[in-house]
Amino acid sequence: MEKKPNTPPIKAWKELKKENYPGGVKLTTKELRDYFATQVSSQVTDPNTVKKLMRHTSLNTTSRYYAQRMVM
Numbered sequence: 813m814e815k816k817p818n819t820p821p822i823k824a825w826k827e828l829k830k831e832n833y834p835g836g837v838k839l840t841t842k843e844l845r846d847y848f849a850t851q852v853s854s855q856v857t858d859p860n861t862v863k864k865l866m867r868h869t870s871l872n873t874t875s876r877y878y879a880q881r882m883v884m
Contacts (some may be wrong), residue, residue: 830861845866846877848866849865849866849877851872852865853872853874853875853878856881859871859874859875859878862874862877
């Protein structure tokens with residue numbers, strides 16, 4: 813599909829469908845949850861906040877998101 817910034821979204825979608833564009837990103841629920849936790853942990857200094865948002869019972873579970881952040 814040719815890039816046309818002023819194309820209405822519905823028209824662009826119809827053109828993509830015509831070209832059999834697979835589109836989308838395939839993510840599992842776990843991947844979305846991990847992404848959310850990683851993003852929150854990178855912006856929050858208190859691990860207990862992430863623990864509560866993720867509904868973890870143990871801070872050990874939450875700490876792996878902080879460990880991932882250090883590896884990246």
